Amino acid sequence: MKKTLALILAVLMAASLLAACEGNVAETTGVPDKTGAPDTATQPPVPAEEQIVVVRSFGDPLTLNPNTTGDDFNYAVAQNVYNRLVKLDASKQIIPDLARTWETSDDGLRITFHLAENVYWHDGEKFTSEDVKYTFETIAADSSLIANYLLRNLDHVECPDENTAVFVMKTPDMGILGYCGWYGTFVLPKHLFDNGQPWSENPASESPVGTGPFKFVSYAPAVSIDLAKNENYWETDVQLDKLIFKIIPDNTTALQALRTGEIDYSEAVPNTDVASLEAEGYQAVLNVYPSPMYILFNFREGYETPLAVRQALAYCVNRADINNKVFAGVRSPEYNFYPSIIEWASNSAAAAPDYDIQAAVAALEAAGYTKDADGYYVRGLQIEVYNLDNAPDVAKLISAACKEAGIELTVNAQEYLAWDQTVNELSGAPGTFCMALMGGFQGPDPSALASRIGSEGMSNLGKYSNAEIDQLLAEANANGDQTYRQERYFRVQQIMHDEMAIIPIISYAEYVCFPSNLVGVPCLNAGVGSWGEFTFAHFE
Template sequence: MKLWKTILAAAALALATGASAFAARTDLVIGIPLEPPHLDPTAGAAAAIDEVLYANVFEGLTRIGQNGEVLPDLAESWTISDDGKVYVFKLHTGVKFHDGTDFNADDVKFSLDRARADNSVNAQKGLFAAIDKVEVVDSATVKVTLKNPQGSFLYNMGWGDAVIVAPETAGTNKEKPIGTGPFKFQSWAKGSSITLVKSDNYWGTPVSLDKAEFRIVPDAAAAVPALLSGDVQAFPFFDPDSVAQAQGDPRFKVVIGATEGETILAINNKKPPFDKLQVRQAISFALDRKAIIDGASAGLGVPIGSHMSPANKDYVDLTGLYPHNVDKAKELLKEAGLENGFKATLKLPPPSYARLGGEIIASQLRDVGIDLEIIPVEWAQWLDQVFTKKDYDLTIVSHTEPNDIDIYSRKDYYFNYDNPAFDKIIAELNLTSDEAKRKTLLGEAQKILADDAVVGFLYELPKVGVWDAKLQGLWENAPIQANDLTKVKWTD
């Protein structure tokens, strides 16, 4: 009898051991190309910040879903007044920040007032410009009164720049982010990786992953061996030129989706000779989008003629306004008094779309007499020199923020563009909630930007994701700049 019991016990142990051996993994290493400058989404423009922290560590009143829809988040529901100016948000209760302190309406008021303050360092301060006042009704209710109706207000509150932070920790979020999300910050090995771990006191549906490491892999050539070796299991934003090495391999999924990344040749509109319309139009005619797309995005980018994603329902196709035409470009330069051409600089940030695209564009502009000196810069330099100080002639960048055509109306923005007619349309758009009217206004705005050749509109950045075939829950598309891990899990 004792022998039989011993055999049964051994069999049970073997079964248990076998079951644990085949249990689904709960850790994940994600490759990202760029290291964030810091970890506070409310104090920086770099997309890399949100790509690590959005929905994972920090949450807002609302959130943007993978199809671009507005979803409840820390606000479980809301009501809107008949005049469209008063929003009353009912907040989830029992929510705690990762340091154990309670989340309540005071934190919402603090966050929104901080974002719209005169001394705000929020990179998207315009998102909050319509707010007149924020009032705490009770610990679970916030009343937000707008100066005027704003059709995009709930969407705006879902941006990474609008996440809710606590007054006690807001000042240290750049190095030690404290949010309310399903993951909490564990460590940041500068230049190497950022690690998040599952939050044990999360108020919502628990995540499946216990640990997620965001591995910084700036070299596209290094991404392939990292993936093939299993050292990194997912690259949500993979180099398009390297996709062929993963396609056809049953170990991986290759998923090609859409982004909100308008890839542009940005132009300093107030710096001579770019302050002349003919010069900017000449540049647009000199650009061969197909060659740029083939060379910089493996042919996967979608051409654009203004600042809106072709996936957007309000997109207007203006790509035919500036067909590739070298003779027309030279003619316009002659009209501008520059028939002998001129020299300029092209500052290129690290992404391959910029570095590869820059070489191609420099060659194309050389054909019409514009001689570009290529200056590679790191992201910190780009943010300082180009984005902040406007110290540049031309640059290439993908604007991955959603529905951001209004950036061309900002007087301190790095394009240095100023058109009262455009500004008037954006002002009217901000007051309009009627979808048909908004569509008309957005069409007019796109046309003005194209006519003014404010920048060289190139293509919509494709989202090329490659990850382990046993992973599920990663986003196919990128309606916002995020790597949302809330639904990610391993399958057996």
């Protein structure tokens, strides 16, 4: 939101008028020189307009520490307060951050990061490689942290000098560079966190001090998170004076706030409103992510949905209907068990079945299920759904199709925090759910599959486990040959298909809208900034 310092202007104007009354009028008003140009040397300075951008946030963060849990509501904030070794840009490619260059040894066991120099924490302390060592060794040692599993192959970090950090690996890891630019791997200040307290209990977690382009100012629950320009940012001059994340959970309210200028940048704008916003002068950019929506099953003993029922449920997903009715035709149906957008690693030969109610009925009857008096083969199933990304509408369409096939599926829609506490053990969930609607980023490398369906994966909330899959994932992750890796990832997806480990539903794509005079925004910063970073944003 572009705002002027009206009060300051008024004061300066009054001072100017007073000076004109009391002093030499020719001097204070500026006597033209011989060229006719006014003498501006005696003019009071005119303050520049204060540059403020207000970003729509979907909800309150679970924590302000970006490394303790996977928190979408804090992720964009963290990208502006902290830095990582590398980051993922708008095209989801790896680009430098604190690590300006890096190289990997021939055996893949040493990754040397050459760090930016003259970097300072927001409190004035100097950033060094010891902060990198502390952050990554802590994550690798603490199983409660979101990125712990991702760093399972990291042995330790060496610091030959203050501007160099060396990852010493237990085994080669093709995915680790991407992990360093993902959730849970922001570099934290050792001088504030290394005091013996768990990060979740450390006061520094709620008063963030980073090296990023903006400094933390305040957080008002259900209202906003306010950041201010880091005047001494190491990478470039930051254009904005303030960056505010305004918490607006409701899409309709957010759309109205965008139109009235209350907010300037909004993700997940309803597809049906994009054309009218463009006609009003807003710019709309479609962001596509390897983050498909899918059904996650609980495989814990006593809560497992039988294979025949999982297979029948797969026939009850009408992807074209979901795309057209819920997402206005913007998203592509997803049949593959790894995002089809990453073509080389996605196995189209092992795809989920097409929508077919009769095939669902046949699958149930072949397994010995019979109808009850109300026409149901299966009753008592419930799917846990978060109130984001139109997920309840998706679940309701699937539930209606299930009813046609004789499957009773109840939709339990909750706010995100309640959903997380229902299905995520790291958030205290008891693990007693039946199934859940799930999403999340699965790139930039297919090694991310291990997080989703590996036995110890951090996002494997249903505790699916298959020894052959674990072995295949480990082999693929330790070898740099793409053909070798593809063969193993394809086999993994074939097993996922045969066991119906998940049910893929639809790809992820969303519109981001903002005023046409707001430039340098994250969705347009491929090659220079991360996908939530406002370092280069400003009004023209």
